[in-house]
Amino acid sequence: MEARGMDSNGREFTNAEEMWREQIGEEDDDKKREWYRHGVGYWEGVEASIDGVLGGYGHVNGADIKGSEGFLKALLFDRFGPNFATHQRLVALGEVSDDSCALVLYCGSGIGRVSKNLLLRYFHEVDLVEPVSHFIEAARESLSGDSGSDNHKAVNFYCQPLQEFTPEAGRYDVIWIQWCIGQLADDDFVSFFKRAKVGLKPNGLFILKENIAKAGFVLDKEDHSITRSDLYFKELFNQCGLHLYKSKDQKGLPNELFAVKMYALTTNIPKRAHAAKTRTQTFRPAIIT
Numbered sequence: 001m002e003a004r005g006m007d008s009n010g011r012e013f014t015n016a017e018e019m020w021r022e023q024i025g026e027e028d029d030d031k032k033r034e035w036y037r038h039g040v041g042y043w044e045g046v047e048a049s050i051d052g053v054l055g056g057y058g059h060v061n062g063a064d065i066k067g068s069e070g071f072l073k074a075l076l077f078d079r080f081g082p083n084f085a086t087h088q089r090l091v092a093l094g095e096v097s098d099d100s101c102a103l104v105l106y107c108g109s110g111i112g113r114v115s116k117n118l119l120l121r122y123f124h125e126v127d128l129v130e131p132v133s134h135f136i137e138a139a140r141e142s143l144s145g146d147s148g149s150d151n152h153k154a155v156n157f158y159c160q161p162l163q164e165f166t167p168e169a170g171r172y173d174v175i176w177i178q179w180c181i182g183q184l185a186d187d188d189f190v191s192f193f194k195r196a197k198v199g200l201k202p203n204g205l206f207i208l209k210e211n212i213a214k215a216g217f218v219l220d221k222e223d224h225s226i227t228r229s230d231l232y233f234k235e236l237f238n239q240c241g242l243h244l245y246k247s248k249d250q251k252g253l254p255n256e257l258f259a260v261k262m263y264a265l266t267t268n269i270p271k272r273a274h275a276a277k278t279r280t281q282t283f284r285p286a287i288i289t
Protein backbone atom coordinates (compact mmCIF):
# COMPACT_ATOMS: atom_id res chain seq x y z
CA MET A 1 0.00 0.00 0.00
CA GLU A 2 1.70 3.13 -1.27
CA ALA A 3 -0.30 5.83 0.53
CA ARG A 4 1.13 7.63 3.54
CA GLY A 5 -0.23 6.93 7.00
CA MET A 6 0.09 8.04 10.58
CA ASP A 7 -0.13 6.73 14.11
CA SER A 8 -2.38 7.90 16.93
CA ASN A 9 0.43 10.17 18.23
CA GLY A 10 0.56 12.02 14.90
CA ARG A 11 3.75 10.39 13.63
CA GLU A 12 3.80 9.99 9.86
CA PHE A 13 4.84 6.95 7.80
CA THR A 14 5.79 7.10 4.12
CA ASN A 15 3.83 3.94 3.41
CA ALA A 16 2.34 0.85 5.06
CA GLU A 17 5.45 -1.25 4.43
CA GLU A 18 7.51 1.14 6.59
CA MET A 19 4.91 0.95 9.38
CA TRP A 20 4.63 -2.87 9.27
CA ARG A 21 8.43 -3.28 9.19
CA GLU A 22 8.56 -1.34 12.43
CA GLN A 23 5.57 -3.04 14.08
CA ILE A 24 6.03 -6.69 13.14
CA GLY A 25 9.44 -6.80 11.42
CA GLU A 26 10.16 -8.98 8.43
CA GLU A 27 9.76 -12.70 8.99
CA ASP A 28 10.18 -11.96 12.70
CA ASP A 29 7.83 -14.30 14.55
CA ASP A 30 8.68 -12.90 17.99
CA LYS A 31 7.89 -9.34 16.95
CA LYS A 32 4.64 -10.41 15.35
CA ARG A 33 3.66 -12.38 18.46
CA GLU A 34 4.29 -9.18 20.47
CA TRP A 35 1.95 -7.23 18.17
CA TYR A 36 -0.87 -9.74 18.82
CA ARG A 37 -0.02 -10.06 22.51
CA HIS A 38 -0.47 -6.28 22.91
CA GLY A 39 -3.68 -6.28 20.87
CA VAL A 40 -5.39 -9.05 22.82
CA GLY A 41 -3.82 -7.72 26.05
CA TYR A 42 -5.57 -4.39 25.49
CA TRP A 43 -8.99 -6.06 25.14
CA GLU A 44 -8.34 -8.33 28.13
CA GLY A 45 -8.32 -5.16 30.24
CA VAL A 46 -11.70 -4.00 28.92
CA GLU A 47 -14.99 -4.62 30.72
CA ALA A 48 -17.29 -7.20 29.10
CA SER A 49 -20.11 -4.79 28.28
CA ILE A 50 -21.52 -3.03 25.21
CA ASP A 51 -19.84 0.18 26.33
CA GLY A 52 -16.57 -1.72 26.77
CA VAL A 53 -16.47 -3.32 23.31
CA LEU A 54 -17.57 -0.04 21.71
CA GLY A 55 -14.80 1.99 23.35
CA GLY A 56 -17.17 3.98 25.58
CA TYR A 57 -19.64 4.58 22.72
CA GLY A 58 -22.28 2.05 23.78
CA HIS A 59 -24.97 4.49 22.66
CA VAL A 60 -24.07 3.88 18.97
CA ASN A 61 -25.26 0.27 19.31
CA GLY A 62 -28.78 1.07 18.03
CA ALA A 63 -27.60 2.98 14.94
CA ASP A 64 -25.00 0.29 14.19
CA ILE A 65 -27.54 -2.55 14.37
CA LYS A 66 -30.08 -0.59 12.29
CA GLY A 67 -27.47 0.10 9.57
CA SER A 68 -26.35 -3.54 9.56
CA GLU A 69 -29.91 -4.84 9.39
CA GLY A 70 -30.72 -2.73 6.31
CA PHE A 71 -27.57 -3.98 4.57
CA LEU A 72 -28.10 -7.63 5.58
CA LYS A 73 -31.79 -7.79 4.62
CA ALA A 74 -31.10 -6.46 1.12
CA LEU A 75 -28.26 -8.96 0.67
CA LEU A 76 -30.27 -11.96 1.86
CA PHE A 77 -33.05 -11.02 -0.52
CA ASP A 78 -30.57 -10.64 -3.41
CA ARG A 79 -28.52 -13.75 -2.70
CA PHE A 80 -31.03 -16.22 -1.36
CA GLY A 81 -34.25 -14.97 -2.94
CA PRO A 82 -37.44 -13.30 -1.77
CA ASN A 83 -38.63 -16.42 0.07
CA PHE A 84 -35.63 -16.50 2.38
CA ALA A 85 -37.41 -15.08 5.43
CA THR A 86 -40.49 -17.28 4.97
CA HIS A 87 -38.34 -20.34 4.44
CA GLN A 88 -36.34 -19.65 7.60
CA ARG A 89 -39.58 -19.38 9.54
CA LEU A 90 -40.96 -22.66 8.16
CA VAL A 91 -37.72 -24.42 9.07
CA ALA A 92 -37.93 -22.97 12.56
CA LEU A 93 -41.52 -24.27 12.88
CA GLY A 94 -40.42 -27.70 11.66
CA GLU A 95 -42.64 -27.45 8.58
CA VAL A 96 -39.84 -27.93 6.06
CA SER A 97 -36.56 -29.81 6.30
CA ASP A 98 -33.70 -27.93 7.91
CA ASP A 99 -30.92 -29.18 5.64
CA SER A 100 -30.74 -25.66 4.24
CA CYS A 101 -30.75 -24.14 7.69
CA ALA A 102 -29.00 -20.73 7.64
CA LEU A 103 -25.74 -20.45 9.53
CA VAL A 104 -23.51 -17.50 10.28
CA LEU A 105 -20.04 -17.22 11.79
CA TYR A 106 -19.45 -14.02 13.76
CA CYS A 107 -15.73 -13.13 13.92
CA GLY A 108 -14.13 -10.99 16.61
CA SER A 109 -17.48 -11.25 18.35
CA GLY A 110 -16.56 -9.61 21.64
CA ILE A 111 -19.49 -10.22 24.00
CA GLY A 112 -21.73 -11.34 21.12
CA ARG A 113 -23.45 -7.94 20.72
CA VAL A 114 -24.29 -8.34 17.02
CA SER A 115 -25.44 -11.96 17.40
CA LYS A 116 -27.89 -11.07 20.09
CA ASN A 117 -29.28 -7.95 18.44
CA LEU A 118 -29.25 -8.98 14.79
CA LEU A 119 -27.81 -12.31 13.59
CA LEU A 120 -30.03 -14.55 15.72
CA ARG A 121 -33.07 -12.90 14.18
CA TYR A 122 -31.99 -13.92 10.65
CA PHE A 123 -29.99 -17.15 11.06
CA HIS A 124 -30.83 -20.44 12.72
CA GLU A 125 -27.39 -20.92 14.15
CA VAL A 126 -24.62 -18.53 15.03
CA ASP A 127 -21.04 -19.59 15.82
CA LEU A 128 -18.76 -17.08 17.48
CA VAL A 129 -14.98 -16.69 17.41
CA GLU A 130 -13.20 -14.31 19.75
CA PRO A 131 -9.74 -14.45 21.38
CA VAL A 132 -10.54 -12.78 24.72
CA SER A 133 -11.86 -15.39 27.12
CA HIS A 134 -13.93 -13.12 29.38
CA PHE A 135 -15.70 -11.73 26.28
CA ILE A 136 -16.53 -15.13 24.81
CA GLU A 137 -17.67 -16.36 28.23
CA ALA A 138 -19.95 -13.30 28.56
CA ALA A 139 -21.30 -14.13 25.07
CA ARG A 140 -21.89 -17.75 26.07
CA GLU A 141 -23.72 -16.68 29.20
CA SER A 142 -25.96 -14.17 27.46
CA LEU A 143 -26.67 -16.32 24.38
CA SER A 144 -26.88 -19.87 25.71
CA GLY A 145 -30.44 -20.96 25.97
CA ASP A 146 -31.50 -17.60 24.56
CA SER A 147 -33.40 -17.97 21.33
CA GLY A 148 -33.36 -14.76 19.36
CA SER A 149 -36.58 -15.83 17.67
CA ASP A 150 -38.26 -19.21 17.29
CA ASN A 151 -35.54 -21.81 17.88
CA HIS A 152 -32.57 -19.85 16.63
CA LYS A 153 -29.46 -20.38 18.75
CA ALA A 154 -25.76 -19.73 19.30
CA VAL A 155 -23.98 -23.07 18.96
CA ASN A 156 -20.18 -22.91 19.00
CA PHE A 157 -18.04 -20.47 20.96
CA TYR A 158 -14.41 -20.59 19.75
CA CYS A 159 -11.86 -18.76 21.89
CA GLN A 160 -9.24 -18.05 19.21
CA PRO A 161 -7.73 -15.11 17.31
CA LEU A 162 -8.59 -14.88 13.62
CA GLN A 163 -4.97 -15.28 12.50
CA GLU A 164 -5.11 -18.82 13.93
CA PHE A 165 -8.69 -19.74 13.08
CA THR A 166 -9.94 -21.89 10.19
CA PRO A 167 -13.69 -22.49 9.86
CA GLU A 168 -15.25 -25.86 9.16
CA ALA A 169 -15.55 -26.41 5.39
CA GLY A 170 -18.83 -25.47 3.69
CA ARG A 171 -20.67 -24.63 6.94
CA TYR A 172 -21.70 -20.96 6.64
CA ASP A 173 -24.05 -18.84 4.54
CA VAL A 174 -22.48 -15.68 5.90
CA ILE A 175 -19.23 -14.92 7.70
CA TRP A 176 -19.69 -11.64 9.59
CA ILE A 177 -16.55 -9.72 10.61
CA GLN A 178 -16.99 -6.46 12.47
CA TRP A 179 -14.63 -4.02 14.15
CA CYS A 180 -11.81 -6.53 14.61
CA ILE A 181 -9.96 -7.00 11.30
CA GLY A 182 -7.77 -3.96 12.11
CA GLN A 183 -6.05 -6.15 14.70
CA LEU A 184 -4.61 -8.30 11.90
CA ALA A 185 -1.42 -7.49 10.01
CA ASP A 186 -1.87 -7.43 6.21
CA ASP A 187 -0.37 -10.89 5.57
CA ASP A 188 -2.61 -12.45 8.25
CA PHE A 189 -5.63 -10.54 6.89
CA VAL A 190 -5.02 -12.12 3.48
CA SER A 191 -4.32 -15.62 4.78
CA PHE A 192 -7.36 -15.49 7.10
CA PHE A 193 -9.75 -14.67 4.24
CA LYS A 194 -8.14 -17.26 1.98
CA ARG A 195 -8.61 -19.95 4.65
CA ALA A 196 -12.09 -18.72 5.61
CA LYS A 197 -13.38 -19.00 2.02
CA VAL A 198 -13.60 -22.76 2.47
CA GLY A 199 -16.03 -22.16 5.35
CA LEU A 200 -18.63 -20.65 3.01
CA LYS A 201 -21.47 -22.55 1.32
CA PRO A 202 -21.49 -22.16 -2.50
CA ASN A 203 -23.64 -19.00 -2.51
CA GLY A 204 -22.21 -17.67 0.75
CA LEU A 205 -20.60 -14.33 1.41
CA PHE A 206 -18.43 -12.35 3.79
CA ILE A 207 -19.79 -9.22 5.40
CA LEU A 208 -17.09 -6.93 6.72
CA LYS A 209 -17.97 -3.82 8.72
CA GLU A 210 -15.07 -1.59 9.69
CA ASN A 211 -13.81 1.91 10.45
CA ILE A 212 -12.39 3.65 7.40
CA ALA A 213 -9.45 6.06 7.32
CA LYS A 214 -9.83 9.02 4.98
CA ALA A 215 -6.56 8.03 3.24
CA GLY A 216 -3.78 5.49 3.76
CA PHE A 217 -4.00 4.17 7.31
CA VAL A 218 -3.98 5.13 10.97
CA LEU A 219 -2.10 2.99 13.48
CA ASP A 220 -3.58 2.92 16.97
CA LYS A 221 -0.68 2.60 19.40
CA GLU A 222 -2.98 1.76 22.30
CA ASP A 223 -4.75 -1.37 21.09
CA HIS A 224 -2.30 -2.28 18.30
CA SER A 225 -4.78 -2.04 15.48
CA ILE A 226 -4.78 -0.33 12.11
CA THR A 227 -7.62 1.59 10.46
CA ARG A 228 -7.35 1.21 6.69
CA SER A 229 -8.72 3.42 3.92
CA ASP A 230 -11.32 2.13 1.45
CA LEU A 231 -8.56 1.87 -1.18
CA TYR A 232 -6.33 -0.09 1.21
CA PHE A 233 -9.19 -2.55 1.89
CA LYS A 234 -9.85 -2.95 -1.82
CA GLU A 235 -6.19 -3.77 -2.48
CA LEU A 236 -6.32 -6.44 0.23
CA PHE A 237 -9.63 -7.88 -1.09
CA ASN A 238 -7.89 -8.22 -4.43
CA GLN A 239 -4.99 -10.11 -2.85
CA CYS A 240 -7.52 -12.39 -1.10
CA GLY A 241 -9.20 -13.17 -4.44
CA LEU A 242 -12.48 -11.68 -3.18
CA HIS A 243 -14.99 -9.69 -5.21
CA LEU A 244 -16.93 -6.68 -4.00
CA TYR A 245 -20.63 -7.51 -4.32
CA LYS A 246 -22.02 -4.48 -2.57
CA SER A 247 -20.92 -1.79 -0.09
CA LYS A 248 -22.66 0.82 2.00
CA ASP A 249 -21.71 3.64 4.34
CA GLN A 250 -23.02 3.43 7.90
CA LYS A 251 -25.16 6.45 8.75
CA GLY A 252 -26.00 8.14 12.03
CA LEU A 253 -22.75 7.81 13.98
CA PRO A 254 -21.28 10.77 15.90
CA ASN A 255 -19.08 13.07 13.80
CA GLU A 256 -15.99 12.57 15.94
CA LEU A 257 -15.80 8.87 14.99
CA PHE A 258 -14.20 7.36 11.93
CA ALA A 259 -16.50 6.78 8.99
CA VAL A 260 -17.74 3.16 8.92
CA LYS A 261 -18.36 1.05 5.83
CA MET A 262 -20.01 -2.31 5.21
CA TYR A 263 -18.66 -4.57 2.46
CA ALA A 264 -20.29 -7.73 1.08
CA LEU A 265 -17.66 -9.94 -0.57
CA THR A 266 -17.99 -13.04 -2.69
CA THR A 267 -15.55 -15.70 -3.77
CA ASN A 268 -16.88 -15.73 -7.35
CA ILE A 269 -17.32 -12.81 -9.70
CA PRO A 270 -20.76 -11.47 -8.73
CA LYS A 271 -23.50 -11.60 -11.36
CA ARG A 272 -24.84 -8.29 -10.15
CA ALA A 273 -22.29 -5.97 -8.60
CA HIS A 274 -23.37 -2.70 -7.05
CA ALA A 275 -21.03 0.26 -7.22
CA ALA A 276 -19.99 1.57 -3.83
CA LYS A 277 -21.43 4.96 -3.01
CA THR A 278 -18.79 7.52 -2.24
CA ARG A 279 -19.04 10.55 -0.04
CA THR A 280 -16.64 13.09 1.32
CA GLN A 281 -15.60 12.23 4.84
CA THR A 282 -13.74 14.35 7.32
CA PHE A 283 -10.93 12.54 9.07
CA ARG A 284 -11.16 12.45 12.84
CA PRO A 285 -8.87 10.46 15.18
CA ALA A 286 -10.05 6.98 16.15
CA ILE A 287 -12.49 6.48 18.92
CA ILE A 288 -13.96 3.10 18.14
CA THR A 289 -11.02 0.77 17.65
Ligand SMILES: C[S@@+](CC[C@H](N)C(=O)[O-])C[C@H]1O[C@@H](n2cnc3c(N)ncnc32)[C@H](O)[C@@H]1O
Pocket residue numbers: 036039040043053054055107108109110111112113114130131132135160161162163178179180183184288289
Ligand atom coordinates in the same frame (compact mmCIF):
# COMPACT_ATOMS: atom_id res chain seq x y z
C1 LIG B 1 -14.11 -3.03 18.99
S1 LIG B 1 -14.29 -4.69 19.66
C2 LIG B 1 -15.66 -5.20 18.66
C3 LIG B 1 -16.38 -6.41 19.20
C4 LIG B 1 -17.59 -6.81 18.36
N1 LIG B 1 -17.24 -7.15 17.00
C5 LIG B 1 -18.65 -5.74 18.37
O1 LIG B 1 -18.82 -5.08 17.32
O2 LIG B 1 -19.33 -5.59 19.38
C6 LIG B 1 -12.88 -5.53 18.94
C7 LIG B 1 -12.88 -7.02 19.16
O3 LIG B 1 -11.81 -7.61 18.43
C8 LIG B 1 -11.26 -8.63 19.22
N2 LIG B 1 -9.91 -8.99 18.76
C9 LIG B 1 -8.72 -8.50 19.18
N3 LIG B 1 -7.71 -9.12 18.53
C10 LIG B 1 -8.27 -10.01 17.70
C11 LIG B 1 -7.75 -10.99 16.80
N4 LIG B 1 -6.45 -11.12 16.61
N5 LIG B 1 -8.63 -11.79 16.14
C12 LIG B 1 -9.97 -11.63 16.33
N6 LIG B 1 -10.52 -10.73 17.16
C13 LIG B 1 -9.68 -9.94 17.84
C14 LIG B 1 -11.29 -8.03 20.61
O4 LIG B 1 -11.07 -8.97 21.62
C15 LIG B 1 -12.66 -7.40 20.63
O5 LIG B 1 -13.65 -8.31 21.00
